[in-house]
Amino acid sequence: MAQSTEEVSYLEAISQALDEEMARDERVFLMGEDIGMYGGAFKITEGFLQKYGEWRVLDTPLAESGFVGAAIGAAMMGLRPVVEMQFADFISCAFDQITEVAAKNHYRWGAAVPMVIRAPFGGGVHGGPFHSECPEGWFFHSPGLKLVAPSTPYDAKGLLKAAIRDPNPVIYFEHKFLYRRIKSTLPQEDFVVPLGKADVKRIGNDISVITYGAMVHLALEAAQSLAHEGIDLEVVDLRTLMPLDKETIYASVRKTSKAILLHEDNKTGGVGAEIAALLAEECFDCLDGPVIRIAPPDTPVPFSTPLEEFFLPKTSDIIAAARKLATY
Amino acid sequence: MDVAVIAKEIKREDLLRMYDYLRLTRAVEDRITALYRQGRIVGGVYTSYGMEAIAVGYASALERDDVIAPFHRDMGAFLIRGFTPGEVLAQYLGKRVGPSKGKDGNVHMGDLRRGVFGFVSHLADNLPVAAGAALAFKMRGESRVVFTGTGDGGSSRGDFHEAMNFAAVRRLPVVFFCNNNQYAYSTPLRLQMAIPNVVDRAKAYGMPGEIVDGNDVAEVYLAAKHAIAKARAGEGPSFLEFKTMRMHGHSEHDPAKYVPRELLEEWKKKDPILKAEQLLKQLGYGEEAYFHEVADRVKKEVEAGVEFAEQSPLPEGPEVLEGVFAMSADSH
Numbered sequence: 001m002a003q004s005t006e007e008v009s010y011l012e013a014i015s016q017a018l019d020e021e022m023a024r025d026e027r028v029f030l031m032g033e034d035i036g037m038y039g040g041a042f043k044i045t046e047g048f049l050q051k052y053g054e055w056r057v058l059d060t061p062l063a064e065s066g067f068v069g070a071a072i073g074a075a076m077m078g079l080r081p082v083v084e085m086q087f088a089d090f091i092s093c094a095f096d097q098i099t100e101v102a103a104k105n106h107y108r109w110g111a112a113v114p115m116v117i118r119a120p121f122g123g124g125v126h127g128g129p130f131h132s133e134c135p136e137g138w139f140f141h142s143p144g145l146k147l148v149a150p151s152t153p154y155d156a157k158g159l160l161k162a163a164i165r166d167p168n169p170v171i172y173f174e175h176k177f178l179y180r181r182i183k184s185t186l187p188q189e190d191f192v193v194p195l196g197k198a199d200v201k202r203i204g205n206d207i208s209v210i211t212y213g214a215m216v217h218l219a220l221e222a223a224q225s226l227a228h229e230g231i232d233l234e235v236v237d238l239r240t241l242m243p244l245d246k247e248t249i250y251a252s253v254r255k256t257s258k259a260i261l262l263h264e265d266n267k268t269g270g271v272g273a274e275i276a277a278l279l280a281e282e283c284f285d286c287l288d289g290p291v292i293r294i295a296p297p298d299t300p301v302p303f304s305t306p307l308e309e310f311f312l313p314k315t316s317d318i319i320a321a322a323r324k325l326a327t328y
Numbered sequence: 329m330d331v332a333v334i335a336k337e338i339k340r341e342d343l344l345r346m347y348d349y350l351r352l353t354r355a356v357e358d359r360i361t362a363l364y365r366q367g368r369i370v371g372g373v374y375t376s377y378g379m380e381a382i383a384v385g386y387a388s389a390l391e392r393d394d395v396i397a398p399f400h401r402d403m404g405a406f407l408i409r410g411f412t413p414g415e416v417l418a419q420y421l422g423k424r425v426g427p428s429k430g431k432d433g434n435v436h437m438g439d440l441r442r443g444v445f446g447f448v449s450h451l452a453d454n455l456p457v458a459a460g461a462a463l464a465f466k467m468r469g470e471s472r473v474v475f476t477g478t479g480d481g482g483s484s485r486g487d488f489h490e491a492m493n494f495a496a497v498r499r500l501p502v503v504f505f506c507n508n509n510q511y512a513y514s515t516p517l518r519l520q521m522a523i524p525n526v527v528d529r530a531k532a533y534g535m536p537g538e539i540v541d542g543n544d545v546a547e548v549y550l551a552a553k554h555a556i557a558k559a560r561a562g563e564g565p566s567f568l569e570f571k572t573m574r575m576h577g578h579s580e581h582d583p584a585k586y587v588p589r590e591l592l593e594e595w596k597k598k599d600p601i602l603k604a605e606q607l608l609k610q611l612g613y614g615e616e617a618y619f620h621e622v623a624d625r626v627k628k629e630v631e632a633g634v635e636f637a638e639q640s641p642l643p644e645g646p647e648v649l650e651g652v653f654a655m656s657a658d659s660h
Contacts, residue, residue, distance in 0.1 A: 029467070055467050061497060066490025069456025070463055073474075075657075076440060077395075077464035097487070100450050101457060109428050109438040109446035112654035143652050167657035243653075 001187035008186050011179040013153035014118075015044045017160035018082065020190065022052055025080060028164060029056040031067050032084030032118075041086045042120060042179060064093035068117065072102050072169075075115040080164060088121035088173060089133040102169040103144030112167045116160070121149075122214055122264055123312055124177040128303035134213075134265035139171055140241055140274070146195055147241040149173040151216035153184045155239055158193030166195055175214045182217070198245035200252065204234035207322050208252040210275055211262040212238040215313060219262055222318035231326050241271055249275060250283055257288040258325045262313060267295035289328030292321045332610045335546040340613050346388050346545050347604050347614070352626040353380040353404040354601060356413050359630050360420055364580045369420050371433040376401035378543070378575030381600035382507055384408065385548025386475055386568075389556055397445035397458035397476035399507050400435045401574075409442045413633030423640040430643040431651070451482030455491035455504065462500035462565075473559045475552070477505030477568075481512020483526050489533075492565070496533040499564035503555040504530070506567070507542065509574035514586045530567035542570030543598045546607055573598075 008016065022028045029052075030045060036059040039046030049057045060067040064085065071081035085091045091098070098117065105111045123132035139145050146168050150156040156174065163170035201216055202223050209219040216237045223233035236252050238245065253259050259279055261272035272293045279291050296311045335343065357375040364373040376383065383404035387396060398405045406416065411427065419426035419437050427437035428446070438446025445461075448454055458476030465472040482488060483506050495502050506526040510517050523529070530537035536558075540551040548570060555566045573595035577584035608614040 058498075061490070061493055063486075063490040063494065065487050066456045066459075066494050069453065069487060069491065070460030070494055073397075073445075073457035073460025073462070074464040074467075075460075076445070076457070077461045079464045079467065081460075096450055096453065097456065101448055101453055105446060106654045107651050108432045108436060110651070111438065111440050111446065112657035114654075114657040146653070167654040 001189050001191065003185040004188055005185070007183040008153050009180050010153045010156050010175075010182045011042065011044060013157040013186060014160055014174055016186075017157045018045065019048070021161055021164045022048075022056065027078060028080040028082065029058065030082050030084065031058045031060050031071055033060055033062055033086050035059060035084050040084060042176070045084070064090050065097050068094035068097040069101065071115045072097060072105070072113055075113045076105070076111050080114055082116045082118060082164060085117060085119045087127070087131050088119035088135055089130050091117070091119055091135055095138065098139065098145065098169070098171070099142045103142050106168070107144055113169045114167045115169050116163045117169070117171045119171055119173050120176045121173045122175040122177050123301045123308060124214065126303060126305065126308065127301070129300035132301035134263070136171075136173055136241055137265050137270045140271055144169070145242060146170040147173065148195060148239060149175070149213045149241060150239060151175070151178070151201070151213055151237050153182060154186060155193050155199070155237075157186060158191050159195070159239060161190075162192040162195050165192065170195070173213065177214045193239065195240050196243045196245055197239065198248040199237045199239055200234060200248070201237045202233065202235040204232040204256070206232040206256055207258040207260060207325050208234045208236055208256045209260045209262055209318065210236045210238065210249055210252070212241065212271075213264060215262045215264055218313060218315050219318060221315045222322065225315070226319060226322055231322050233322060238271075246278060249278070253279055253283045254286045257286050258328070259287070260292045260294060260318065260321050260325065262294045262318065264296060264313065266298050267293060268298050270295055289325045292325060294318060294321055331544055331546055332607060334550060335607055335611060338546060338549060342388065343546065343608065343611070343613060346384050346549065347608060348622055348626070349384045349388070349404050349408055350380045350545060350601050350604055351622050352407055352413070352629065353384060355623075355626045355630045356407070356416055356633070357403055359634060360417070361580055363420070363634075370422070373420070373580040374400050374435055374578070375576050375580070376403050378595065378599060379507060379509060379572045380404055381545035381548050381604070382505075382542045382570045382572060385545045386505065386552040389549050389552035390473065390475055393443070393472050394556070395443045395445065395458070395461050395472065395474045397454040397461070397474065398447060399477050399479060400447050401507060401509070403435065406437065406444060409444050411437065411439070411442070413630045414636035417633050417637035418640050421637050422642060423637055424643040424647070425640045429647070452478045452485035452488040452491070456487055456494065459491045459495040459500055459502055462495065462502035463498060466498070466500055471560050472501065473556050474502040475505070475556070476502065477507060479512060480506060480508045480510065480517055480520055480526055481515065483529060484520055489529070492530065492533045492535060492567070495565040496535050499562070501559040501562070502565045503552065503559055504565060504567045506569045507572060508569055509572050511574055511578070511587065513578040513582075525569060527567060527569040535565055535567050537567035537569065539569045539571060542572030543600045543603055545600060545604050
């Protein structure tokens with residue numbers, strides 16, 4: 001595929017995906033707080049109101065449960081809503097609609113709910129306890145939802161397009177820290193990144209680091225410095241958390257025999273805990289060391305710089321864990 | 329005004345059809361209650377005994393392409409939308425041929441093809457969903473309407489208010505109703521809200537509202553027709569408070585001793601079937617012999633449904649794994 005000549009940021013990639021899907025399919029429309037005239041809290045939908053009008057770019061009342069519910073109803077009637085949670089933290093207000101209605105409707109009475117909820121998540125931006133949360137664990141435990149968390153502009157665009165075309169409710173966790181920090185060129189043609197497929201972002205032989213979102217970049221940094229020490233990390237980017245690509249995880253760990261699970265969500269009951277349990281069930285025979293989890297402590301995300309720095313996983317945590325694992 | 333005078337606006341055949349459905353609803357639910365007492369139905373059994381006129385009235389006022397997101401005591405709406413007594417009983421018995429294939433029980437059934445949204449126990453959860461369906465109709469310029477509601481208890485939920493506000497802001501073609509049956513499980517209205525009428529809640533959203541005798545099928549039908557016509561004409565949402573009384577417990581396991589007996593005695597005189605019969609007699613549309621004939625006919629229909637449901641197989645255990653994710657939404 002031909003590549004664009006200009007580099008596109010993670011944020012622009014999301015915006016492009018929305019624009020292209022809205023142009024491609026008139027059933028696709030957007031709902032959320034301040035997404036119209038203001039263009040969204042992060043300006044992802046800037047210019048969309050002028051281009052698509054107030055019935056395809058709906059500024060909603062400040063009522064997450066209400067507008068997520070409305071998106072469910074519109075989806076069941078044949079539209080393809082994409083809802084913006086201004087911050088992923090506010091998704092708790094819509095928790096009931098997502099887990100009880102969207103997630104269960106197809107299972108209970110056969111009604112598909114083709115909708116997407118965009119949830120800007122993650123820390124490192126001094127947002128404090130209500131603007132930095134990683135709430136994927138809440139939904140990871142709720143059957144009927146698909147969850148994606150891209151780490152690159154390519155994945156951000158391709159996964160969002162795939163999510164919009166999927167017949168199920170998809171929560172799309174976009175990382176705020178990556179919005180303007182990560183850039184790359186993108187194919188000029190239409191493309192999707194299929195849901196449910198992990199991507200090996202770095203091939204390595206010694207230790208598998210299984211991660212997603214902003215943490216992928218930390219793992220890649222750690223891999224670069226460890227290469228000088230002769231420790232060769234493989235970085236598995238899950239991209240989709242649900243359904244989880246178990247085959248890619250198992251294949252990587254069977255090759256390296258060692259695993260580090262890295263995420264920004266709290267440690268207890270997180271995605272890493274589930275993968276650790278899966279590795280114990282399925283890959284016990286090929287493990288040459290303990291499965292190590294690197295994740296923030298079980299506290300809300302703090303505000304003050306030293307507290308947030310302490311809270312978030314760091315490259316040095318990965319390096320230390322890898323060195324320890326290498327000695328087994 | 330005398331109901332018999334207003335009811336002349338309703339076609340004779342429509343009124344007689346509503347009477348049929350009042351009878352059918354009562355017969356289906358009486359049979360479900362009996363099966364529950366025999367221990368043949370597991371799980372909750374929620375009936376609309378004494379409240380049948382609400383769902384029968386509003387569902388009769390809607391067009392085929394309109395959508396209903398019902399309250400859990402709206403059996404009449406399911407029946408009018410073509411859920412057969414056999415399917416309903418199969419649902420209660422957890423059979424594979426039931427609308428939810430055994431995945432869910434009792435009134436938790438729905439079918440997009442028949443324009444009925446599956447009920448959610450979290451009361452009022454379907455109100456924003458219903459508003460969203462109305463949003464789709466408005467965006468596509470279709471002249472379809474959505475009818476949705478909850479009880480007096482459900483009107484305390486945030487989703488009730490969020491749905492009404494959203495629908496009002498966007499002037500969506502949706503009619504909200506409240507089945508005010510005076511008790512939310514055991515909680516009386518006075519502990520639910522500090523206002524006497526649920527309809528007053530609509531005012532806060534700039535939505536017109538009306539109090540309707542929920543035990544009078546003709547009044548319900550006419551009020552619903554009026555609200556539906558306004559919604560279809562692009563005049564936005566409205567609210568109907570159907571005043572009624574829950575004559576059984578919250579569920580059939582609940583003897584409802586918290587309800588004063590005198591109150592029930594008083595409401596027994598306003599039974600919707602009785603009221604409909606009085607009206608039909610007054611209008612000269614039917615008399616005792618006819619009423620017996622209808623009662624016999626629906627009883628036979630329900631017995632055939634019981635037989636169908638009981639003879640149908642239960643799902644196999646591994647079927648639990650089916651249908652978590654949809655493979656397509658093409659039918660939408």
